[in-house]
Amino acid sequence: MQIGIVGCGYVADFYMTTLVNHPELRLAGVYDRDPERRAVFCRHYNARAFDSLEALLAEPEIGLILNLTNPHSHYVVTKAALEAGKHVYSEKPLAMEYAQAEALVELAEAKGLSLSGAPAxxxxxxxxxxxxxxxxxxxxxxxxxxxxxxxxxxxxxxxxxxxxxxxxxxxxxxxxxxxxxxxxxxxxxxxxxxxxxxxxxxxxxxxxxxxxxxxxxxxxxxxxxxxxxxxxxxxxxxxxxxxxxxxxxxxxxxxxxxxxxxxxxxxxxxxxxxxxxxxxxxxxxxxxxxxxxxxxxxxxxxxxxxxxxxxxxxxxxxxxxSQMDFARGPAAQAAAIRAGVPAPLxxxxxxxxxxxxxxxxxxxxxxxxxxxxxx
Known part of the structure; x- marks a missing residue:
């Protein structure tokens, strides 16, 4: 499954380090609101950079979005990804307020999309x-x-x-x-x-x-x-x-x-x-x-x-x-999506x-x- 990453901060490198453990996941694009950070990250990993979140979410080949943004941005980014028809794996917490987290779950269910999250x-x-x-x-x-x-x-x-x-x-x-x-x-x-x-x-x-x-x-x-x-x-x-x-x-x-x-x-x-x-x-x-x-x-x-x-x-x-296989959660979710069953989380x-x-x-x-x- 092709994935897109939103957020190129500190934790994103942990996911990239362990992405090699899961060749079934292929990175198709990256976005970060900081152009300089985005450029450094994409140059290091030879990844395709997108100039906007909207452009990344419009990429038809991407099936799963990894939301690795600041926790205060989790709700907005996940909501946008779900509305664009993408499955989402979010870093913790799902949102900073319970009502927002519940709304994301209901949106995913209404659209028939998989929503999962860290830690895995x-x-x-x-x-x-x-x-x-x-x-x-x-x-x-x-x-x-x-x-x-x-x-x-x-x-x-x-x-x-x-x-x-x-x-x-x-x-x-x-x-x-x-x-x-x-x-x-x-x-x-x-x-x-x-x-x-x-x-x-x-x-x-x-x-x-x-x-x-x-x-x-x-x-x-x-x-x-x-x-x-x-x-x-x-x-x-x-x-x-x-x-x-x-x-x-x-x-x-x-x-x-x-x-x-x-x-x-x-x-x-x-x-x-x-x-x-x-x-x-x-x-x-x-x-x-x-x-x-x-x-x-x-x-x-x-x-x-x-x-x-x-x-x-x-x-x-x-x-x-942090000796964890960070990409294992998204990989397990992607496998569940392919099999048509709920994600492990x-x-x-x-x-x-x-x-x-x-x-x-x-x-x-x-x-x-x-x-x-x-x-």
Missing amino acids: SILGEAGATVREAVASGQVGSVRLVYAELEDGPVFQEPVHEWRSVTGAPWPAEDEYRVGCTLEHAGYYLTWMSLMFGPVERMTAFASRLYPDKGTGQPPDSVANDFSTACLEFRSGVVARITCGLVAPQDRSLHIIGDRGVLTVTDSWASQGPVYLRSPSGEAPGRLGRLLHRIQRYLPGRIFLGRKLPTPRFGGKLPSYP PARFVLHITEIALAMQNAGGGAVIQLRSRF
């Missing part, structure tokens, strides 16, 4: 391993999930020096304005919702702990940099998810069941390790008993468990920390993830929320 890390090797372990009952009945998405105080790092492969700067002001919750919560919300179903009810809290991120932005224009939520899934599973830019980096996931605990060390690593251990966390034998006694006096864990085998992947990935599912993330981001001093969306 659940489709990676680690995600597949976790889903198989849960489905096959290796941890028994799942009772509780702890999901950590702490990215550390990046605003204390030299972010103004960060550049993508083609020289795009890391969009610090946009990142702080949009907020770490909308940027990161989806990484584990997608995993949990695909395994345990929709969230029926949630209790959330959010706060802005560092109003000054060193960018000169007015404090009231900076989003909350800490949020946490307790989620009640329709299946009965309960989860706690935390997002932040204050605590030390931690992107781990712990799925606790009657018979064991699954641990993922990093949601941003498609091929990252997945561990299985007993409910008590002990390793087998005398060594296990010794480690169990020692660990009671240590802040961390020595034994994560038995490493589960994961599918092999020989493709190309971006460098640390269909529109109503992406809407549900968007609603949860927006509720977390905007929870303020605390709120109990009944979710409206279903999938």
Whole structure:
């Protein structure tokens, strides 16, 4: 399938790096509202540049649009693409307001078009391993999930020096304005919702702990940099998810069941390790008993468990920390379109993830929320 890219910023290079893993996707055109950025990007990748969004959307050979623009532009660009009869894969979030996201889903359904979106890390090797372990009952009945998405105080790092492969700067002001919750919560919300179903009810809290991120932005224009939520899934599973830019980096996931605990060390690593251990966390034998006694006096864990085998992947990935196959989501969507079936991450599912993330981001001093969306 021929694809078009809208937005040549920092994340676009991640998609281009991994596009080589999916030769069934062919880049037919690129547009960015910044002519200089567009020219640099297209020259680097030998891609065809379009002078306007309208011209790109009018290209008949393009079937799928990748919306990689700033989050505040997601709604407008996706709406235009759908109205032009194009399928769309959008970077997160689907829109900055729930009503807008819902309107996009309804528009796609009315036109018979496929609408999907990031993140698609659940489709990676680690995600597949976790889903198989849960489905096959290796941890028994799942009772509780702890999901950590702490990215550390990046605003204390030299972010103004960060550049993508083609020289795009890391969009610090946009990142702080949009907020770490909308940027990161989806990484584990997608995993949990695909395994345990929709969230029926949630209790959330959010706060802005560092109003000054060193960018000169007015404090009231900076989003909350800490949020946490307790989620009640329709299946009965309960989860706690935390997002932040204050605590030390931690992107781990712990799925606790009657018979064991699954641990993922990093949601941003498609091929990252997945561990299985007993409910008590002990390793087998005398060594296990010794480690169990020692660990009671240590802040961390020595034994994560038995490493589960994961599918092999020989493709190309971006460098640390974003070691994900970004193009896998669009590739899976394109395959579903060709087969005439829903995308692995269909529109109503992406809407549900968007609603949860927006509720977390905007929870303020605390709120109990009944979710409206279903999938």
